[in-house]
Amino acid sequence: MTDTLDDLDVEGTTVGVRVDINSPIDDDGSLADDARLRAHVDTLSELLERGGRVAVLAHQGRPGGDDFVSLEPHAERLSTLLERPVDYVDVTYSSGAREAVRNLDDGDCIVLENTRFYSEEYMEFDPDAAAQTHLVEGLAPVLDAYVNDAFAAAHRSQPSLVGFPSVLPGYAGRVMESELDVLGSIEETPEPRVYVLGGAKVSDSIDVAWSVLEKGLADHVLTAGVAGNVFLTADGVDLGDASTDFIYEQGYWDEIDRAADLLDAYGEQVALPRDVAVERDGERHELGVNALPPADSEAAMDIGSSTLSYYERILEDARTVILNGPAGVFEEAAFENGTRELYNAASGVETSIVGGGDTASALRSLGVEGFSHVSTGGGAALRMLTAEPLPAVTALEDGPKHQQPADD
Ligand SMILES: Nc1ncnc2c1ncn2[C@@H]1O[C@H](COP(=O)(O)OP(=O)(O)O)[C@@H](O)[C@H]1O
Numbered sequence: 001m002t003d004t005l006d007d008l009d010v011e012g013t014t015v016g017v018r019v020d021i022n023s024p025i026d027d028d029g030s031l032a033d034d035a036r037l038r039a040h041v042d043t044l045s046e047l048l049e050r051g052g053r054v055a056v057l058a059h060q061g062r063p064g065g066d067d068f069v070s071l072e073p074h075a076e077r078l079s080t081l082l083e084r085p086v087d088y089v090d091v092t093y094s095s096g097a098r099e100a101v102r103n104l105d106d107g108d109c110i111v112l113e114n115t116r117f118y119s120e121e122y123m124e125f126d127p128d129a130a131a132q133t134h135l136v137e138g139l140a141p142v143l144d145a146y147v148n149d150a151f152a153a154a155h156r157s158q159p160s161l162v163g164f165p166s167v168l169p170g171y172a173g174r175v176m177e178s179e180l181d182v183l184g185s186i187e188e189t190p191e192p193r194v195y196v197l198g199g200a201k202v203s204d205s206i207d208v209a210w211s212v213l214e215k216g217l218a219d220h221v222l223t224a225g226v227a228g229n230v231f232l233t234a235d236g237v238d239l240g241d242a243s244t245d246f247i248y249e250q251g252y253w254d255e256i257d258r259a260a261d262l263l264d265a266y267g268e269q270v271a272l273p274r275d276v277a278v279e280r281d282g283e284r285h286e287l288g289v290n291a292l293p294p295a296d297s298e299a300a301m302d303i304g305s306s307t308l309s310y311y312e313r314i315l316e317d318a319r320t321v322i323l324n325g326p327a328g329v330f331e332e333a334a335f336e337n338g339t340r341e342l343y344n345a346a347s348g349v350e351t352s353i354v355g356g357g358d359t360a361s362a363l364r365s366l367g368v369e370g371f372s373h374v375s376t377g378g379g380a381a382l383r384m385l386t387a388e389p390l391p392a393v394t395a396l397e398d399g400p401k402h403q404q405p406a407d408d
């Protein structure tokens with residue numbers, strides 16, 4: 001078990017707090033949803049009220065994406081949520097960042113720049129190597145302690161997640177603590193157990209599918225979203241140029257082979273979409289897989305109604321469902337139906353666990369309620385629910401193994 005905020009003597013302590021406030025971003029660069037910021041309010045308020053000096057560390061988006069933006073809007077929103085000034089600092093570990101951290105008084109909070117603006121933070125390291133990255137060597141000298149509240153990123157072994165606890169005393173924040181508590185006992189949930197894997201992070205979904213099927217944790221895996229499209233392609237279905245190009249562009253071409261291997265090994269337990277929805281003449285149009293491919297410009301944007309009935313029947317017999325990722329492009333009204341109806345069916349299962357940034361935002365925008373647990377994490381929750389260790393949690397549990405780098 002990791003130490004928590006109960007074990008930290010906070011007053012006067014300068015704490016680097018890693019949060020996951022990776023959020024959907026509007027076209028004008030503003031936050032489209034602040035749920036992940038609200039989730040961390042308890043941890044941050046507690047640290048500040050107990051007299052801590054808080055430097056927030058976080059990532060936003062992935063290099064090259066439209067949502068790969070600065071954390072300035074996040075700092076502004078945190079200031080509103082925490083009801084106190086929260087300054088944004090446009091650097092993360094340079095001398096300017098160290099200066100800003102040194103200037104903190106008890107009860108002050110700053111947000112340092114997007115950790116992924118530095119290339120090391122988008123690589124995976126073991127904790128020893130992460131301890132020697134520029135980020136950790138640059139910032140750790142001015143911190144007394146490290147709090148990890150970023151459960152949603154805990155499946156990544158990036159420097160801000162595994163490097164700091166190698167050189168500083170580390171503690172789980174309140175979000176981390178409660179997620180580990182709820183999600184730590186998947187083997188105890190009732191069977192039959194069904195995993196629903198949708199969304200766009202196809203390699204994560206295939207990793208999870210392999211793991212839960214190999215370990216006998218899943219009775220069924222239902223595929224949807226881009227993951228469903230990759231499985232259909234692996235099964236020999238021609239989804240047409242638009243979807244196939246999209247799979248290429250996202251770099252998921254190798255995943256088709258992995259999905260095919262999975263179907264060879266566990267085909268009877270993996271359910272594939274039976275129909276898809278495309279846009280035709282400006283409207284939603286459903287096509288059975290036998291009627292594919294669609295016209296060149298028509299992408300598979302949602303699962304269709306036959307798939308929904310098929311998946312609903314499997315969910316009726318389930319006693320536990322674990323769901324991550326939307327079933328389609330729920331952001332567009334014509335393609336929200338699959339996600340809304342699949343989520344509604346899942347929320348009626350006795351034990352229903354759902355996670356993911358976009359998933360949580362879909363739940364809210366589509367008004368679906370009733371899940372047993374809505375996790376702040378998608379990939380992290382799934383990894384945990386496969387009973388695999390999360391590198392960032394392991395690093396916290398292992399504690400510091402290296403000397404804290406000296407301040408200049
Ligand atoms: N068929 C599809 N084609 C393109 N994008 C899709 C499709 N289905 C779902 N998506 C997209 O997947 C994204 C969410 O996926 P992901 O990030 O994996 O979810 P989460 O954040 O919940 O883990 C959404 O932006 C949604 O539009």
Ligand SMILES: O=C(OP(=O)(O)O)[C@H](O)COP(=O)(O)O
Nearest residue numbers: 022152153356357377378379380
């Ligand atoms: O949004 C996140 O994960 P999720 O989409 O699995 O919920 C986390 O912020 C991790 O981001 P990443 O998947 O770009 O490493």
